[in-house]
Amino acid sequence: MSFPMASGARRPGLCAAWTLAALVASGPAWAATDVPIWLSLDSHNTDAFESLVKAYNRSQSDVQVKVRSFDTPEALSQALDAAAKDKSLPALAQIGDSHTLEDISQRSYVQPFYTLQKSAPLKKVDWFVSSDNAFIHDAKGRLMAFPAMLEIPVMYYNQDAFKKAGIVPAIPQRTWMSLQGQLVSMANKGSRKCPLTSNLPVSINLENLAAVNNQLYASADNGLKAKGLPSFSFDVTYVRHLSLMISWVRSEIMVRPDAGMHSISRFANGECAVMMSSSGHIGQFNEQRKLHYAVSGLPYYPEVTKVPGNPFISGSGLWVMKSSKPVTDATAAFLGWLAQPDHAAQWYQETGYLPLTKAAFDKTPASYYTDLGQWRNLVAVYAGRSAVTGQGFRIHNYPEIRTKFQQIINSALDGKQPAVTALNTATAEGNRMVRQR
Known part of the structure; x- marks a missing residue:
């Protein structure tokens, strides 16, 4: 598309410079929002997560998820403490429940996942693990973190x-x-x-x-x-x-x-x-x-x-850090994508973590369990209510x-x-x- 030059205009270079300046000025409206995620997983599960991230980043241009891996949970925790002081926190961080949920939720820089769950991409998600299980759930059964890395x-x-x-x-x-x-x-x-x-x-x-x-x-x-x-x-x-x-x-x-x-x-x-x-x-x-x-x-x-x-369920979840609204919205969009049946089923099958959603479990074919012994039955019970002795501990x-x-x-x-x-x-x-x- 071309624009007519104003009468008497003789300097196309000036016109090009004006157009470039206009594009730069409008940059924030179209630039992708970065969603930094900090993880501490073994090499196989890191590769599985990064594969999903690459697929998400290719699927749209509004959000770009960027993964940073740490060798140990302790190294990640130390980095979080430092980032909280200089205000350079990621959007999401993997933190183990460690059966001290309140100690994590009381950190000044985290927010409960259930507040983010009200966002459009996450409103209708049917989570797999029963809400009466104490792991990553508060006393009211609300999810405190995105349950991506739960294991038994x-x-x-x-x-x-x-x-x-x-x-x-x-x-x-x-x-x-x-x-x-x-x-x-x-x-x-x-x-x-x-x-x-x-x-x-x-x-x-x-x-x-x-x-x-x-x-x-x-x-x-x-x-x-x-x-x-x-x-x-x-x-x-x-x-x-x-x-x-x-x-x-x-x-x-x-x-x-x-x-x-x-x-x-x-x-x-x-x-x-x-x-x-x-x-x-x-x-x-x-x-x-x-x-x-x-x-x-x-x-x-x-x-x-x-x-x-x-x-007991153990493991960790992705905890949401307090961020600006654009980053929070972008974070919700990514987590909503992860929770979609195909992506959640892929994560479950490639790692051995418990399914994110009931749809992910239902979508997993019987052939996946052929050589895995009792694995399907061991997983299935966590969708139902737990006995008091198996609900977890705090x-x-x-x-x-x-x-x-x-x-x-x-x-x-x-x-x-x-x-x-x-x-x-x-x-x-x-x-x-x-x-x-």
Whole structure:
């Protein structure tokens, strides 16, 4: 399109300069709004998230999402604190619930997700996890963060290791004592270096020992009651279990749990027969062509419960930072896109995190679960109401308490103290730290 020059105009360069100036002046009306997101995921799940981000950025020109990855959650948290001081916060940040939801929500720079959820792209989303589950939900059942990285602990098992040991069918037993017999067989027939491992010593041996056996982990309904501070009381079930774990380490049918990534790499490489860890590694394991594995529920004690309960949800969510209205609107648009059935189903299938929405779960074909053992059934229960013992827990200072519990468990597994002494210490220390301010 051309414009006629004014009468007597003889300077086309001046006209071009005026046109450029007009375009620059109108820039903010058409420039894309940046949505910075800070994450701390393993490499596989980071790639899966960035793949979705690239697809979103290509799909429109109004919003550009930019991802920054951190090596650890601690590094991300430190960066957030610094960014809050110099007012350079991202639009979204991945933060773990750590069962201290109020401590996060009280930070001056975050806003509850349910306030953003009122925006048009998110109004009609049917979330997958039931609102009575305390993880990332407040006491009224409202989502405090976008539930993108929720996971549950599961029992991974190498089917080739079971077959090599002559175990038919090639699946793990769901009771601890029956599993012991299978581990002995595998240790004697090909899996001597690593019959069993885990990277979740506190989750498996304390927190979910309670939930899976339909017991409360702490008093005051796991700290979810409004009145009264919760307290711990690790009774005979815990003593029996930790004593069993000490004997497994001593007899070398279990590699002492560690909280790092070493055990995950060992299972991915086919070195370990069984691993108890978070479901968020499913996507990574699916990419290992030589790894023939499946998923089962955590073991339980039939003397304590006839039917195993559901483990606690763990993981993290995308927390919304307080931003300008254009950034907040752009953030809502991106999250609304992520929650669409196709994109949410892709995220679920490529990671092993729980589905964002019921539509994502329904859209996942049966073929996806063909080689994953009990995975579909383990997931499906979280769409319904939870038993009181499995709704989650809320405990003040819990990150510090969990670190202390891990130190105590490691000491017991190293043979430095008997189970009863370790658990008495854990009870006393946990109850003291709950009351610290």
